[in-house]
Amino acid sequence: MKYMLMMNVPSGGPYQIAGWPAADITAHIAFMRNFARKLSAAGELVGAEGLSGPDQAKLVRAGAGGEPITDGVFPESKEFLAGYWIVDVDTPERAYAIAAEASAAPGPGGKPLNLAIEVRQVMSGPTDDCIPGA
Amino acid sequence: MTPRLDNSAQDLLRELAPTVLGTLLRRYRNFGGCEDAVQESLIAAAMQWPTQGVPDNPKGWLITVATRRLTDQIRADTARRLREHLVVSLIPADEQIALAADAAGVNERDETLDLYFMCCHPALSESSQIALTLRVVGGLTTGEIARAFLVPEGTMAQRLTRAKHTIESAGRSFPELTADDRAARLPAVLKVLYLIFSEGYTTSGGDELCRLDLSDEAIRVARLLLQLLPDRPEVGGLLALMLLTDARRAARTGPNGELIPLDEQVRSCWNQERISEGKRVLERALGQGVVGPYQVQAAIAALHDEAPSTEATDWPQILALYDVLVRFQDNPMASLSRAIALAMVNGPADGLAALDVLAVDPRLSTHHRLAAARAHLLERTGRHAEAIDQYRRAAQRTTNTPERDYLLLRAARLNDSLVRSS
Numbered sequence: 001m002k003y004m005l006m007m008n009v010p011s012g013g014p015y016q017i018a019g020w021p022a023a024d025i026t027a028h029i030a031f032m033r034n035f036a037r038k039l040s041a042a043g044e045l046v047g048a049e050g051l052s053g054p055d056q057a058k059l060v061r062a063g064a065g066g067e068p069i070t071d072g073v074f075p076e077s078k079e080f081l082a083g084y085w086i087v088d089v090d091t092p093e094r095a096y097a098i099a100a101e102a103s104a105a106p107g108p109g110g111k112p113l114n115l116a117i118e119v120r121q122v123m124s125g126p127t128d129d130c131i132p133g134a
Numbered sequence: 135m136t137p138r139l140d141n142s143a144q145d146l147l148r149e150l151a152p153t154v155l156g157t158l159l160r161r162y163r164n165f166g167g168c169e170d171a172v173q174e175s176l177i178a179a180a181m182q183w184p185t186q187g188v189p190d191n192p193k194g195w196l197i198t199v200a201t202r203r204l205t206d207q208i209r210a211d212t213a214r215r216l217r218e219h220l221v222v223s224l225i226p227a228d229e230q231i232a233l234a235a236d237a238a239g240v241n242e243r244d245e246t247l248d249l250y251f252m253c254c255h256p257a258l259s260e261s262s263q264i265a266l267t268l269r270v271v272g273g274l275t276t277g278e279i280a281r282a283f284l285v286p287e288g289t290m291a292q293r294l295t296r297a298k299h300t301i302e303s304a305g306r307s308f309p310e311l312t313a314d315d316r317a318a319r320l321p322a323v324l325k326v327l328y329l330i331f332s333e334g335y336t337t338s339g340g341d342e343l344c345r346l347d348l349s350d351e352a353i354r355v356a357r358l359l360l361q362l363l364p365d366r367p368e369v370g371g372l373l374a375l376m377l378l379t380d381a382r383r384a385a386r387t388g389p390n391g392e393l394i395p396l397d398e399q400v401r402s403c404w405n406q407e408r409i410s411e412g413k414r415v416l417e418r419a420l421g422q423g424v425v426g427p428y429q430v431q432a433a434i435a436a437l438h439d440e441a442p443s444t445e446a447t448d449w450p451q452i453l454a455l456y457d458v459l460v461r462f463q464d465n466p467m468a469s470l471s472r473a474i475a476l477a478m479v480n481g482p483a484d485g486l487a488a489l490d491v492l493a494v495d496p497r498l499s500t501h502h503r504l505a506a507a508r509a510h511l512l513e514r515t516g517r518h519a520e521a522i523d524q525y526r527r528a529a530q531r532t533t534n535t536p537e538r539d540y541l542l543l544r545a546a547r548l549n550d551s552l553v554r555s556s
Contacts, residue, residue, distance in 0.1 A: 018526045021553075022546035029539050030390050053530050 002046060002088050002122035003095035005102060007115060008079040011054065020108050027106050035102060039087060044098070050083035086122065095119055139180050143188055147176055147196075149358070151273030154196045156245030158204065165252070166298040167204055169270060175200035176273065247362045248311050254322040257304040262297035263326045264333075269294055272355050282348050283333070323359070324372050324428065327352050331376050335383065336534060349380055360415070370419030371429030377412030378435035381405040393540035397444035409439045427462040430455050449478040466498045470507055482511040502531035506541060513548060522548050 017025060039045035057080075059071040085102070089095050099117040107113040139147070151172060158168040175196045189195040253267040268274045268282075280290035311319075334348030356373040363369050385399040416432045434455045441447035456472035459465075469492050477485020489508055498504045509524035525545035529538045 018529060018542055018545065019549075020546060021550050022543050025539070025543055025546050026390070029392070033390055050535060052533050055530060 001090070001092070001095075002086060002124065003092070004120050004122055005085045005087065005095070005099050006118040006120070007082045007084065007102065008118055009082045009115060010079050011077065024106065024108050024110065027110060031105050035105070036085075039085070039098065044087045044089055044094075046086040046088050048083070048085040051081060054080040092119075092121070095121075139184055143183055144180075146188070146192060147179055148273035148354075150193050150196055151176060152246045152249050152271045152358075153242060154193060154200055155270060156242065156249055157197055158200055159249075160245055161201075162204060162208075164204075164208075165301055166295075167207060168200075169298060171200040171204035171207065172196070173269075173275070174203045176275075243362055247316070247359075250323045250359060250362075251311055251316055251319045252301060254319055254326055255301050255304060256319075256322070257300050258297055260326070260329065262293055262300070263322070264330055265290060265293050266297045267323075267326050267355070268330065268351065271358070272351055274351070282351075320363075320366065320368070324368060327356050327359070328372060328376075328428075330355075331380075335379065349376070349383070352376060353380065365422065367419040367422040367424050368426040368428050370415050370422075371426055371432050374412045374416035374419060374432035375428050375435055377408045377415065378432055378439050381408035381412065381439055387536060391536050391539075392543065393536045395540070396438060401442065404439065409436075412436065412439070425458070427459055430459045430462065434459075444478075447478070449475055453479050466492065466495050466501075467503065469495075470498065470503055474507055474510070477511050477514070482514040485511045486515070500531065502528040502537075502541075505531065509541075509544070513544075518548050518552055521545075522552075 017028065020028070036045065036048050039048075054077075061069045061071075063069045085098070087095060087098055089098070096119060099119050103115050103117050104112040105115070154175065155168060155172045158172060159165065162168055178199050179192075179196060183189075249270055250267070253270050254263045258266065265279055265283075268279050269276065274282075276291045276294060277287050279294075280287040283290070331349050331352035334350070334352065353373070353376050356369070356376060360369050360373050381404050382396075382399060384405065385401070385403040386394055388394055412432065413436055416429065416436060419429050420433070434452055437448050437452050437455075453472065453475040456468065456475050459468045460472055470489075473485050473488035473492060476488050486508065489504065489511070493499050493504060505524045505528035509521045509528060512518075512521035512524060522545045525541050525548070529541035529545065532538050532541065
């Protein structure tokens with residue numbers, strides 16, 4: 001089963017990495033790389049991406065003729081999606097364990113950030129038990 | 135597990151792929167069909183050669199297999215369309231091959247060359263040109279190209295199929311190009327090769343073990359192109375630029391994938407073999423008398439490669455070369471690099487003044503490189519608080535992770551020293 005692990009970080013909160021001391025930034029980057037590498041080596045990583053900052057985000061809606069209407073100013077929100085992982089694991093518990101590990105990524109002073117990681121199951125095709133006769 | 139082809143046989147296959155396709159296209163004209171047939175012949179070779187050995191005439195083997203696949207496919211298509219239309223049966227094609235294989239008077243060089251130009255057909259988008267070049271000229275499989283660009287294989291397969299349709303619907307699928315056509319399309323070919331190189335050079339790599347090295351591929355294909363067009367100095371210029379840049383690759387990233395700028399790189403890690411090959415190729419190109427932007431950029435790269443340190447770099451010469459480059463092309467990034475070279479010659483204040491002039495260019499005003507260049511020069515003048523601000527601004531704007539990490543760390547280190555001294 002696949003899960004998407006979303007790292008939603010509060011704007012203006014502790015995840016303002018730019019203000020950290022250099023050693024803490026280095027430790028955080030090393031943790032994230034190592035984390036992805038471990039998941040990949042375990043055969044659990046489907047994909048992971050970091051997203052650029054919310055100040056570059058755009059809201060787009062279709063206009064009358066289907067043309068994109070771009071809203072240049074992104075509304076102030078309390079949280080933004082900084083990045084995500086998609087993992088393929090055997091149990092939901094394993095997905096939660098991975099999320100907890102990500103949540104404990106080191107922050108200022110090397111202390112765990114304990115960010116809230118949103119865990120959502122990725123929809124899939126029908127399972128065997130709902131196919132008659134399977 | 136089936137035995138795998140050794141590296142030299144793999145290289146041979148990739149080298150032969152465009153020639154085989156060129157031969158097939160000359161006979162059958164149908165680009166999509168020929169291309170598929172050649173890919174199938176490459177797969178057949180990869181499966182059969184490890185156990186049966188490489189045939190005495192590998193090119194003839196591939197042409198025979200590809201032709202068989204193509205005629206099978208055309209027979210199937212023809213059978214389907216037979217009711218509408220009885221078109222020319224291509225069965226005699228089997229006989230044609232005996233006649234045409236390696237026939238005298240056929241300009242194989244032009245055939246192969248025209249594949250490069252066809253892959254850079256003006257009707258194609260840049261991403262399609264890149265994918266098609268790697269597939270058709272580079273002889274890579276769809277899977278390899280997909281992994282190199284980190285997109286799903288189905289997506290890449292679709293991109294290639296659409297590209298082939300675009301070429302076919304844009305006119306005769308394999309038009310005879312005139313010398314003028316070739317001259318007009320050469321810049322597009324060079325640009326595509328350079329984009330492939332840059333894609334490989336700027337991605338952090340390392341994580342993806344099975345990921346193909348795009349920089350190496352671009353260099354390999356540029357070498358082939360130079361063999362076909364030895365008298366076009368910009369082809370040599372491009373190859374030299376790639377070699378002289380690639381020489382610094384190992385020194386360019388740290389253990390966590392972070393970017394290491396030129397002035398902090400361990401120069402003994404630079405690849406001397408690449409540097410001397412690049413310089414040889416560049417000297418030959420410059421000797422041909424027609425200077426172009428790739429040769430100028432290669433000459434700048436060579437000056438960096440030759441320098442024992444940032445301080446001992448021939449900055450006046452580099453500045454002079456940027457002056458030449460800026461005249462060739464209206465490229466804001468070249469102007470930005472020129473401003474940095476100016477700062478190295480005349481001091482950071484002059485560099486900052488030059489950046490202020492460039493900042494009115496809308497292509498640069500919000501670009502992360504402008505902020506990064508400002509930050510470096512502000513740091514050198516001792517305006518640390520402003521430098522930190524510019525580094526952070528640049529970090530916020532870049533979409534390249536190693537670059538963002540580098541800029542954040544640069545700001546953090548400066549900030550650390552400010553905190554300590556206060």
